[in-house]
Amino acid sequence: METNRLQKNITENVWLWLVKIIAGLGIVIFLTIHFIVNHLVAPEGLLSYADILRYYSNPIVPIMEAGFLIFAVVHSLLGLRSIILDLNPSTKVMRFVNPLLIAVGSASIIYGLWLLLVLVQRASL
Amino acid sequence: MNDTIWTIELKIFRQRADAQRYFQTFQIEINPDEYVLDAIEKVWAFHDRSLTFRHACHHSTCGACGMLVNGIEKLTCITSIRSVTQNNGKLLIEPLRNFPVLSDLVVDTSSMFKALEEIGFNQVASLPSACLPYERKTLEHERSEYQRLVDCIECGMCISACPVSLTDSNYLGPAVLAAAHDASSQPLSNKILEIVDSRDGLWRCHNAFECSAVCPSNVEPGLRIMKMRQTVIAHRIKKLFSRG
Ligand code: SF4
Ligand code: FES
Numbered sequence: 001m002e003t004n005r006l007q008k009n010i011t012e013n014v015w016l017w018l019v020k021i022i023a024g025l026g027i028v029i030f031l032t033i034h035f036i037v038n039h040l041v042a043p044e045g046l047l048s049y050a051d052i053l054r055y056y057s058n059p060i061v062p063i064m065e066a067g068f069l070i071f072a073v074v075h076s077l078l079g080l081r082s083i084i085l086d087l088n089p090s091t092k093v094m095r096f097v098n099p100l101l102i103a104v105g106s107a108s109i110i111y112g113l114w115l116l117l118v119l120v121q122r123a124s125l
Numbered sequence: 126m127n128d129t130i131w132t133i134e135l136k137i138f139r140q141r142a143d144a145q146r147y148f149q150t151f152q153i154e155i156n157p158d159e160y161v162l163d164a165i166e167k168v169w170a171f172h173d174r175s176l177t178f179r180h181a182c183h184h185s186t187c188g189a190c191g192m193l194v195n196g197i198e199k200l201t202c203i204t205s206i207r208s209v210t211q212n213n214g215k216l217l218i219e220p221l222r223n224f225p226v227l228s229d230l231v232v233d234t235s236s237m238f239k240a241l242e243e244i245g246f247n248q249v250a251s252l253p254s255a256c257l258p259y260e261r262k263t264l265e266h267e268r269s270e271y272q273r274l275v276d277c278i279e280c281g282m283c284i285s286a287c288p289v290s291l292t293d294s295n296y297l298g299p300a301v302l303a304a305a306h307d308a309s310s311q312p313l314s315n316k317i318l319e320i321v322d323s324r325d326g327l328w329r330c331h332n333a334f335e336c337s338a339v340c341p342s343n344v345e346p347g348l349r350i351m352k353m354r355q356t357v358i359a360h361r362i363k364k365l366f367s368r369g
Contacts, residue, residue: 011328017354
């Protein structure tokens with residue numbers, strides 16, 4: 001029973017799968033908005049740094065881009081984890097892979113959010 | 126059937142117990158409207174009596190004759206020669222993948238049968254649960270006392286085609302998960318839940334839908350896995366809230 005619980009923790013389960021699907025759906029929605037805004041709404045597209053800063057001065061944009069960032073990182077790392085599981089890793093390997101993926105994901109999200117805040121700050125100047 | 130005769134070359138996988146595997150080539154003459162299983166039987170009858178393969182019903186009911194024909198899972202008793210080769214053409218015949226080879230074209234599918242038994246697979250089910258969600262419903266479908274044979278003929282071809290079964294031999298596989306869906310239209314039993322919502326169960330599927338593509342009996346295991354996921358998620362969420 002203990003082994004089962006341990007193995008359940010290192011492999012796929014219902015909640016991880018649900019998060020992956022929700023993140024995937026989020027990517028589709030945000031990417032669609034992103035493309036529409038970038039190519040159809042923004043006049044002549046976002047071609048210069050100044051255009052980007054103007055774009056980020058709209059408060060909805062950083063919120064949307066932050067959501068997009070989080071969904072993309074979560075979905076891709078959970079997908080990568082599924083692929084690693086297909087290689088039949090041992091419990092030992094997964095005990096190493098799980099925290100590694102959490103660390104990579106957290107670092108990517110923190111770095112992305114920091115960049116986003118820098119852009120927002122510059123846009124407000 | 127017309128009386129055209131084709132000459133074809135069969136390249137057949139051979140393996141005895143743990144001996145080295147190899148391919149053996151046979152030339153036969155056959156009517157193109159005959160079936161691949163007929164060609165294999167001709168090889169057995171006229172060329173090599175030591176060739177082993179499984180067959181029984183010859184009309185897509187027993188599920189015994191599944192093999193790889195030119196690399197694709199086929200029920201050989203209903204696969205016409207004409208549909209897979211041409212006159213003077215070749216046919217590559219191999220055993221199903223993802224099962225241990227017992228001898229030549231015979232594989233050991235006992236793991237699938239054991240799992241099916243564990244899940245409570247029944248060859249007969251009520252009309253609503255035996256039919257696919259998109260099938261046209263008649264009045265009879267509303268009455269669960271009507272029963273019919275389920276579609277799955279336990280051929281194992283879906284497991285052979287599944288890329289997850291290829292890498293993880295413990296994965297329950299499409300046939301078993303589809304059977305769980307069949308057996309679970311009544312409220313989800315703890316036993317089924319424990320089997321399918323496990324490390325080797327529903328969540329390992331990558332939605333390749335190879336299972337549905339090769340299934341000769343329109344079981345749609347891929348679709349059934351998705352439906353089963355919906356059922357389990359709904360059950361888990363309901364349980365989460367009912368706890369609080
Ligand atoms: S689901 Fe289809 S392919 Fe799989 S064992 Fe049943 S009949 Fe064969
Ligand atoms: S021999 Fe029975 S299904 Fe082909």
